[in-house]
Amino acid sequence: MRPHAAEVRDLVSSAVAEVLSLPGPERVDRLAGLGGPEAVRAKAAPSTGGDFPDLVGAVPGEVVLRLAPFPSGALHIGHGRMLFINQHYREQYRGKILLVFDDTIGSEEKRVETEFFGLIENDLEAAGVRPDAVYYKSDRIPLFYPWARRVIEKDAAYVCRCPAELLRENRAHGVACAHRTQTREETFEEWEKMLANVYGPGEAVLRLRTDLADPDPAFRDRVLLRISDIDHPRVGTKYRVWPMLEFSWAVDDIELGITHVIRGKDLVIEDRMQRYIWDVLGIHGPPFLHWGILRVREAKVAKSKAYREVKSGLFDGWADPRTWSLRSLDRRGISMGALRAFTLSFGMSLSDIEVPAETLYAENRKRIDATTVRRAFVADPARVEVGGFPEGLATVTLSNHPDRPEMGTRTVSTGPGVFLARKDLEGRAGTEVRLKDLVNIELPGDAPVAGSSLSARFTSRENKRIPRLQWVGAEGATPVDILGIEGEHTSGLGESTLREAHPGEIFQFERVGFVRVERDWVPGESPLRVVYGHP
């Protein structure tokens, strides 16, 4: 075989290319045609995740997709869907992804802000979605003007000078205004006046001429370009005539050579608009695919609210857990791989869905549980002195992972002084309990009083089947602060080994959940700061 290596390699790569070019179902059929056990398995394999239809007319290696975020905040969990679906198709077809910032002028309420360009690029990087190129709509404004002329040339647009409210009302009732009957020449004249600063903001817009009797009121004579004086953070006041999203994409999906537009179904009317414009100009545009609306039950904070709270300082920046931004999830130790699997499990379904965060947690747990070491932590600790504590039991060696001995052990400090969670003490006065992995003790008859320590009595070391309590030895107990999902802080004490914990490490605090270390413990200054991930 070796002498023919080059030949074999060519044969293999061409065969692989051929297979890759086939749509999934056809691959299975071909495989079945060849026989063999794999064929049966491939056919019978149950689908574990969402369904992704093949891209129509896609040529492997030549697919061009685009991501078009509006730079007004960090990417949140919902954007994750946009990212990973496009990434999925890019991988499937060995295509390209263009990052196109949709930074047209926006509105008073929706402003472009410079800081978000870099922020979003970092989020993409962290999510493992590297764009093949980056574009800014704001750099491309002059490009849209000739396209506007082309549309006017086809008698498919007119300059409307109605106030916005009247325009809206007419649209609702399917009424044409006086401007609609403009001749092409008049429109060109008016259009030039728009460009020549003759009109102020709100005084003139270029509208598409569709059909005022269109059954869908949303589709009647939509606005293509309008005038704005807002100072754009990248290009200032260089341009006054700005395209609306739909028009800008009718142009850019062609100009940038986008082969497939994959976007949320909230943008379906834009499809129709783009197609209408392409039809007018006799252009064949790319096909559209949509996904439905995804909500994570716990992530109820709207982007605009997150924005306000980050600005006001109530939230601790864009990585605050309450924002449910991608970076906040990363901060919590939830991997982008888990997020991707979670997101892709919904496929391209057009249903509007609401999913509990638990589903995401389960995905993450699946990935980290086997490789995450266990540590003891006690919230709201009460100090207990154990009378008769065995001499010479100053330390105890525990497994880092109860099911995986290969993950090693750690040695924690013990002694007669231990901390127990107040909650664990409730209703157990006078009973015998076992300090997990250590000894049995009899709790005192009195309830714990804040500020003072309780006295308990050592009973035995026998591994009894009695309630087992989480404990932390007073010797070496490490102050810990947990930042929770609601932005709340829980302080408590962790076992002695936590003194050596460092940022980025992920632990499972037994009976509490997975946490990610954010800041070292600094004696006398700061507790070990961790961020709660999930149970």
Place this chain on the structure above:
RNA sequence: GCUCCCGUAGUCUAGUCCGGUCAAGGAUUCGGCGCCUUCGACGCCGUAACGCGGGUUCGAAUCCCGCCGGGAGCACCA
């Protein structure tokens, strides 16, 4: 109100295009048991669904009609 989209178990999802192999598969959740020093993980078992009503057909989750329910759009935002 008008337009579009969606409707399979608690929550997601496969199956719907090309009706039978679906007495409906998978994931997650929940309950039980096991493993016996986590309320975690793992293993086993279990509960649980084709929105409703007609029709076509030997046969419908799949096709047709009507209804009901949910979401989005009707911005000179994206």
